[in-house]
Every structure is written in structure tokens, then in C-alpha cells.
Amino acid sequence: ETGVTQTPRHLVMGMTNKKSLKCEQHLGHNAMYWYKQSAKKPLELMFVYNFKEQTENNSVPSRFSPECPNSSHLFLHLHTLQPEDSALYLCASSQDGGSFYNSPLHFGNGTRLTVT
Amino acid sequence: QKEVEQNSGPLSVPEGAIASLNCTYSDRGSQSFFWYRQYSGKSPELIMFIYSNGDKEDGRFTAQLNKASQYVSLLIRDSQPSDSATYLCAVKVDSSYKLIFGSGTRLLVRP
Numbered sequence: 001e002t003g004v005t006q007t008p009r010h011l012v013m014g015m016t017n018k019k020s021l022k023c024e025q026h027l028g029h030n031a032m033y034w035y036k037q038s039a040k041k042p043l044e045l046m047f048v049y050n051f052k053e054q055t056e057n058n059s060v061p062s063r064f065s066p067e068c069p070n071s072s073h074l075f076l077h078l079h080t081l082q083p084e085d086s087a088l089y090l091c092a093s094s095q096d097g098g099s100f101y102n103s104p105l106h107f108g109n110g111t112r113l114t115v116t
Numbered sequence: 117q118k119e120v121e122q123n124s125g126p127l128s129v130p131e132g133a134i135a136s137l138n139c140t141y142s143d144r145g146s147q148s149f150f151w152y153r154q155y156s157g158k159s160p161e162l163i164m165f166i167y168s169n170g171d172k173e174d175g176r177f178t179a180q181l182n183k184a185s186q187y188v189s190l191l192i193r194d195s196q197p198s199d200s201a202t203y204l205c206a207v208k209v210d211s212s213y214k215l216i217f218g219s220g221t222r223l224l225v226r227p
Binding site: 042043048056058107 | 162215
């Protein structure tokens, strides 16, 4: 496998469920990101990890909980979500967290989440 | 509130024409500017970046940056149907880890 891999590709969950999204990068990058993409809205940055340390939490509700055990893996734990949380969740990585033109973002294919 | 604005489109051009995509941004501290292409159902992929005023060319693509007027544009020469996609403008502000994205412009290239 190469690049940035996200699983699952599709997820349907009820508002009382707990689920997790997984992201793995095989690029040797040190920074990983979670973005949310909703219809007709800009990509929204949720979290940034640089060298396993969280450097950004973009005012994300606590029902979203990130975890970064190492520089290659990133998780997004979900619990008691709302229907408006339905969106495409994209993971991305870059060589480092500060210099996007030296190390552009590489995105995974995303997880399409539907909250019922 | 830092914002990046794009016309949602669709922008429809005939095959072989020049497609011109525009983006404006609100924060004068913005340093670097990126164009991503996103095909339907796919993830965004980087096309070009620019950080100096003027033009930057890469094959059929030219990025243009005017920091005084706070806009950045992407020109696609000899447009092909395979260029049909949504083009996302993204802006990096100061030394943060954030890329601020616009909503994207949908481009349709008619055969």
C-alpha cells in the first residue's frame, strides 16, 4: 500500500453508537490532519498532529476525539454524533506541519459518514 | 474570520479553450497559495502552489498571484474534458499549521 489509506470508506451509524475512523500513511511524513468536507462548504480543518503532538484543535466538539499513537497512524473516535455531522472525513499528511509548499498535503480517499 | 472565496460555478468552457479560475482571500498575512483539484468522489490533489507575486507556469497550468489585490487565479490552457473537476483554492496564513480552503469552483470542459 502506498500513500494515505483510510478505513472504512463508508460508515452509517446511529446517534448513540461509538465508532472509529482509521488513517494510515506510508509516506514517512511527520504531520497528520483530519478535515471535514460537507456539501457546498469549504474543507474544514479539525485536528493537526505534528510529530505525534496535537498542534491544532479547531474548536471541534468533544464528540470527536482524535488519537495519534505514532506518526503513521491517526484515528478519529466518534460518539453520540448528530445528523449534521454527516460528511466526508478526509485524512491528510505532510512531511512537516508548517511548510506546505515544501511538503504539500496528501489526502486519503476519505470516509463517507452518515449519522442516522 | 479568515476567508477564502471562490465562485462555485459551474464554469463551462469548450475543449481547447482557456479556463480561468479565481480566488480571493481576506487575510493580508497570507503567505502561500495552493490550487487543488478534486474529481467527484475522490480526494483533493495538489496542482500548483505559488508564494511570490506574478505568474508561475507548470505545463498547461499557470498560477497568478496579486497580493496587493488579494487574489490568486489558475489558468488552464488547452482545456480537456479530463480537466472537469472541482478546483479548490487554499491559503496558508503566517506560520500556522492551517490551510484555509475555499468552497471550490466546479469546472466543466465540453467536448
